[in-house]
Amino acid sequence: MKAHIFVTLKQGVLDPQGSTVQRSLQQMGYAAVQSVRIGKFMEVELAGTDREAAATQVDEMCRKLFVNPNIEEYRFELR
Amino acid sequence: MKAHIFVTLKQGVLDPQGSTVQRSLQQMGYAAVQSVRIGKFMEVELAGTDREAAATQVDEMCRKLFVNPNIEEYRFELR
C-alpha cells in the first residue's frame, strides 16, 4: 500500500523559496502567477493492506517525524 | 485557479534523503515501512479560469524552472 503525504508551511510562515520562485516566474513572463508555495511530497510504501492501521501509522509518523508543528501542516492520501 | 505540482526523483536515481528517513522510521519501530521517496510539492495560484491555457503554462514552468530533467520527473493537477 502507498501513502502520499503533503507537508506544507503554515500560513503566516514566510516561504523564502516560494517567493523567490514566484519572482523568477514573473520575470520569465508568467504574469498570471499570483503565488507559489513549496513543500515536501513523500511517497511511503507500507506492507499490509489494512487501511485503518495504515492511516493511524502514517498519521503518527507525520506528527512524530515528518512535520514540525511550529511551522508546518500536513495531509495524506492512501493509494 | 490552483495548480498542484509533484516533482519526484526518477526511478534508479539515488534518494539519500529517502533512504535515511526510511532507516530512521524502521529504527523507530515502523517495521511496515518498505520504502520512502521524498520530492517537492508546489501550489501555484494562477489568475484566470481557462484550464487549457493554464495547463500549457504550468507544463512550461515545470520544464523550464521546477524540474531538473537529468534526475527528476513531474506531474500536476489543476484544481
Place this chain on the structure above:
Amino acid sequence: MPRLSVAVVVFPGSNCDYDCFWAVAQFPQCRVQYVWHKDANPGRFDVIILPGGFSYGDYLRCGAIARFSPVMQAIVEHARQGRPLLGICNGFQILCEAGLLPGALYRNNSLTFICEHVYVRAETTASVFTRACASGQVLNLPIAHGEGQYFADDATLRQLEDGGQIAFRYCARDGAASAQANPNGSRHNIAGIFNAAKNVLGMMPHPERAMDARLGSCDGQLIFKSMLAAVSA
C-alpha cells in the same frame, strides 16, 4: 577543586564536535569527553553541549531525526534537572525539534548557506551562559548555516521578549539590531534563545570558533567562561 565534567554529544553527521572539544579543553578545570548518540545512559555531566553539523545529513529537517537518538532521553533529563545545556547551530535546531526550546529554525531567506563573521548583542547577563558579558555587549562571532532563520508565532515571541528569554540578537558593529544586520531573516533578529529556566541555550553563531585571536575573535570565550564559572560556583 573537583573537575567539571563536560559532554560533547556526537550524532552521525556532527562536524563541529572536534571544535567544541578543543574549545572546552582549553579550560584546565574541565574534563571533556565525546558521548555517542546511541548511548542511552551516558551518566551525569555538569554541562552538555550539542555541537553544530549536519546530524543525519539534515535530511527532512535539520535535527528532525537526531531528536530520536537514544541519548536524547538523558539530555532531556539533564535539562529538567536545571543543569546547563548548550545547543550550537545544528544543536539549536535539535533542541527546538525536541521541544526543549520553542519555535523552529528553517531556510535562510537568501536561500544560500552563509559563512562569515557577524555581530550579536548579548540581551541579558542574568544567565548561566552570559554572566561574564557586560549588558548589551556586542560580540564578534562567526555563523555558518543554510537554515538559521528563527521562527516562532507572535504569542511565543511575546513570551520570549517578556520573559527575557532572548539571549542574542544579530546587530551592527554599534549594537543596533537593524534589518540590514540580520543575515537570515530571523524574527526580531533572534540569534539565540533560552528556555524559561534559562539553563538551556540554543544559538546559531559558533562561540567555539571564536576562542583564539588567530581565528579572528576571542569573544566566544565569554560564553564558555560564564558557563564554567556558574557551574563551579
Place this chain on the structure above:
Amino acid sequence: MVTRLPQDPTITPAIIAEHGMTADEYQRACAILGRAPNYTELGIFSVMWSEHCSYKNSRRLLRTFPTTGPRVLIKAGEENAGVLDIGDGWAVAFKVESHNHPSAVEPFQGAATGVGGILRDIFTMGARPVINMNSLRFGRPDTAAVRHLIDGVVGGIAHYGNCMGIPTIGGDVYFDETYETNCLVNAFSLGVMRHEELQRGCATGVGNPVFYVGAAGRDGIHGATFASTELTEESEAKRSSVQVADPFMEKLLLEACLELYKTDFVVGIQDMGAAGLTCSTCETACRGGSGIEIDVAKVPQRERGMVPYEILLSESQERMLVIVRKGCEADVQRIFEKWDLHAEQIGQVTDDGLMRVQWNGVTVAEIPARAIAEDAPLYSPPAERPAYLKTVHAWRLDAVAPPHDLTAVLTTLLAEPTIGSKKMIYRRYDHMVRTGTVVLPGSDAAVFWLKDADKYLALAADCNGRYCYRARNVVCSGGAPLGLTDCLNFGNPLKPEIYWQLTECIAGLVEACNAFATPVTGGNVSLYNESPDGAIDPTPLVVMVGQIACAAHITTQWFKHAGDTIVLLDGRQDDPLHGVGGSEYLRRTHQLKTGTAPVMDLAKEKALQDCCVAAIRQGLLASAHDCAEGGLAVALAECCFTMPSDNVR
C-alpha cells in the same frame, strides 16, 4: 574456466568500437588473456584502458615530472595520493582531480560528486581530510545559462564540503569565453596523519578476506566512456549517467575508516572511484603482487537484477574496498555497523596473480591483475606547433594605443569578475570549521593551522589560461613550497596542436619544478575538453602546498600601517611587451587574446622568492602581494581594500 553468460551479446567490431577500444587494443587484450575476452572482460578492459583511467595519451609525458625529494613518503602514481613529511612524525596527503564533464551535464551533482571522489582518495591513504579547495572555470557570467551553471557548481561543492565538516578555504575562479560550454571543476583536498597511520592500497596475505562497503547501483555506468547494447530492458531503462552525491554517507564512511585505522585489522584499502569495483580489485592485487577472487553476487545492490557487467563497472558513490586481516572479520563488521554502514565480504586474496570474478558459481572473468592495471597501451600522438602562435608572437605593443585614462582602465579591470572579489562564492563555503583557518579566503594564499601538529600550511591554487606560476602566492604568505599537485585540462590530444600544447606545458612545469626543487606528488589529466568551436585554452592548474615555519611569519596581502614603504621586487626579463602580452588588460580593454607571455627567468624568479621569504623571516615585511592578473595597478588596489575587518557586516 571462464564462461559466456546467456544474455551476453556476441562481441563484434561494432561493440568493440562502442567500448572505445581500437582493434589493436582488442588484440592486445586477447594476447594478455591468451584467448578472446567474454563480454564482461571486454567491459573491464575498456574501462581500465579508457583515457580517464589509464592516461594512455599523457602517461609518457607525466613520467618526466620530478617526483622525488627528501620529504616524499609516497611518490606520484604509487598510490591514490602522494604523501609528504612535514616534520615531527606528521605527514600530509593531497591531490587535485577534475570532474569537468559530469558538472557540465548536471552542475550540482557533478561538482558535489567531484568533491566526494577526491576526499575518498585522501582518507583511503589513512589521512583525515582537513582542507578543501577548488579551481573553477566558467564562461562570462552574462547569460542565465552560465549563471545557472555557476550557482549549481558552487552549490554542489558547498553542499558536500559543508556536510562533511571540511573547510573550503581557498581556490580560484576564472571567467573566459573559452569555457562557455565546457566549464572546469577541479577539486583539491589535503589530509593530515601520523606517519604510522599511512594506509596502502594493496591486497596482500593469501586468504585475507576482501570487504565491499557501500552499495552498487546502475548510476555512472555510461560515465566510464562507453556504451553497451541492451542487456536487460530493466537495466537500459534505469541506467542514468548522473550520480547523486550523499555526503552524509561519506561522513559515516570517513569516521568508520579512521576508527578502523586505529586498529591492525586492515591490510589494505582503496576507494572505488572511476571504474568502481573493477579498478579497485585489479589495482590492489597489482600493488600487492598477489591475486584477488571476488563473487559479485555477494555485492550489496541498490537495484534489482544487476548483472556482473553492471556491478563491476558501476560508479556509484561513497564506496570502499577493504582487505582485512584474516580472523578480524567480525571486528571490522562491528565498526561499520556502529556507523550504520553495510560491509559485506565478497572474496579473498589469492596468490595466482589473477583477478577472478565469480557470479553464482560461474567464473565470469579471469584476467592477470598486473597486466590490466599497468600494461595499458601508451601513445605519443603527433604534436604540431599551433598556427595561431605565429600571429600571437608577431604582435607588437604599438598595435594598440596606450590608454589615455588609466583610472578608467583600472576600474574596468577591478570590475572584471575574474579579478573582482569572490566573496559571494566563498561565503557559501564553511571555511572556518575545524578552527584552523588563520588566513581566510581573499588573500594570496590560504593559511591553515594544524592544531594537533602545531604546524602551519600555506596553500595556493591558480592557473591563468595564458601562463602561470604558483610558488609566488605561497611565498608571499611566508611559506616555503613543499610540493605541488596539478590538473592538466586540455582539448582533444589527437589534434596535433593540442598535443603540442600539452607537451610544452608539461615541459614548462618540469623546468619550474626542478628550478624550485618542488616535487609533483600526483594529480590528474582531463582531456577532450572541447566546445563546438574548438578546444578550451590550455589550463594546467597547479595547487602548491607550502609550510610556514611559525605563526610570526604568516603574512597577508593588505597594507597594515600608514607610512610603511612600498617596495616592488621585479624579476622580469627585458620584455619588449612589458608584460602586456596575454594580459587581462589586453583581453578586456582591447578584446585581444594575443602577445607573447612574459618570459620567466627561473633563476631570477627563485632569487626573488628567496629574497621575499628571507625578508619575511627577518620581520621586515608587514604585507606581501604577488602581481598577477591586472598587473601592478590591480595589485596595489587589492592591497588597499582586502582588509577583512571591513568584511564584517
